[in-house]
Amino acid sequence: MNPAIELALKQAVTQLTNAGSASPQLDAAVLLCHVLEKPRSYLLTWPEKELTDAQSAAFSALLARRESGEPVAYITGEREFWSLPLKVAPHTLIPRPDTERLVEAALEKIPAAASVLDLGTGTGAIALSLASERPDCQFTGIDLRPEAAALAEENRRALQLQNVRILCGSWFSPLSETERFDVIVSNPPYIDANDPHLVRGDVRFEPRTALVAEDAGLADIRHICAQSRTFLSPGGWLLLEHGYQQGEAVRGIFYNLGYQQVITVQDYAGQDRVSLGCWSV
Numbered sequence: 001m002n003p004a005i006e007l008a009l010k011q012a013v014t015q016l017t018n019a020g021s022a023s024p025q026l027d028a029a030v031l032l033c034h035v036l037e038k039p040r041s042y043l044l045t046w047p048e049k050e051l052t053d054a055q056s057a058a059f060s061a062l063l064a065r066r067e068s069g070e071p072v073a074y075i076t077g078e079r080e081f082w083s084l085p086l087k088v089a090p091h092t093l094i095p096r097p098d099t100e101r102l103v104e105a106a107l108e109k110i111p112a113a114a115s116v117l118d119l120g121t122g123t124g125a126i127a128l129s130l131a132s133e134r135p136d137c138q139f140t141g142i143d144l145r146p147e148a149a150a151l152a153e154e155n156r157r158a159l160q161l162q163n164v165r166i167l168c169g170s171w172f173s174p175l176s177e178t179e180r181f182d183v184i185v186s187n188p189p190y191i192d193a194n195d196p197h198l199v200r201g202d203v204r205f206e207p208r209t210a211l212v213a214e215d216a217g218l219a220d221i222r223h224i225c226a227q228s229r230t231f232l233s234p235g236g237w238l239l240l241e242h243g244y245q246q247g248e249a250v251r252g253i254f255y256n257l258g259y260q261q262v263i264t265v266q267d268y269a270g271q272d273r274v275s276l277g278c279w280s281v
C-alpha cells in the first residue's frame with residue numbers, strides 16, 4: 001500500500017534531513033507537488049489522499065536525486081523569480097532572491113522608453129522581470145552559452161514578452177558598435193576559484209562559467225565596467241551584482257574608470273550585493 005500525502009511528506013522530510021538538506025520541508029513539498037502536478041495548497045487540503053503506485057515511485061526517484069545533492073530547481077526544471085515562473089536547466093545559474101534587489105535598483109534607474117541591456121542573462125531572469133514591469137522599454141539579454149540563450153528565449157516566449165531580444169555571444173560581442181543603452185545590468189560570475197562555498201550545496205551543480213571569475217572574482221566585473229563606457233548613453237547607469245565582500249573593491253573599479261554617483265545597495269540579508277554608477281561624459 002502506498003502512503004497518503006501527509007505520511008509521504010513526513011517520511012520524505014526525515015530522508016532529506018538525514019541527507020543534510022537545509023530546507024527538507026520545502027524540498028519535500030515542492031517535489032511532491034511536481035509529481036502530483038498540483039499547487040502547494042493541495043497537500044494541506046488532501047492529507048489523507050493515498051499516492052498511486054506511479055506517483056509513489058516518481059516521488060521516490062526525485063527524493064533520491066535530491067538526497068544526492070541535486071538542486072530542487074534542476075529536478076523540477078523550474079524556479080520562480082520576481083513572481084514569474086521560469087524554466088531552469090543545468091547550463092544556467094538558478095535565479096536567486098538576492099538578484100531581485102538588482103531588479104528593484106534597476107527599475108529606479110530606467111527612464112521612460114529606455115533601452116536596457118542584461119549581460120550574462122542565463123534563464124533571462126533579470127531581463128524578463130524588468131521587461132514585465134516596463135512594457136515601454138526595449139530589453140536585450142545576452143548569454144555566452146547557446147543553451148542558455150535558447151532557454152532565455154523559451155522563457156521569453158512563454159511569458160509573451162515582445163519587448164525582449166535574446167542574443168548569444170561573449171558579453172558585448174553580438175552588439176553593433178553603434179548601439180547605446182540607457183541602463184546596463186549584469187549578474188556576472190564573481191566567485192573566487194578557491195572559495196570554499198563552491199564545494200557546498202546547490203552551487204556544486206551549477207555551471208562554473210556562471211559562478212567563477214579570475215582575479216579574486218573581479219575579472220568579469222572589471223571587463224563589464226570598462227566596456228560599458230562605450231555602450232552607455234550619456235547619463236546612463238551600470239548596475240552589477242557582486243559578492244557580499246566585494247562592495248568596496250567594485251566601487252573602486254567604478255571610480256577608477258570614471259563613473260560617478262557610485263553607491264552599493266544591500267540585499268535582503270543586509271549584505272553588500274549590488275553596486276551602481278552613472279556614466280556622464
Ligand code: GLN
Nearest residue numbers: 187188189190191210211
Ligand atoms: N550569488 C551566487 C552565490 O553566491 C553567485 C552568483 C554569481 O556568481 N553571479 O551562490
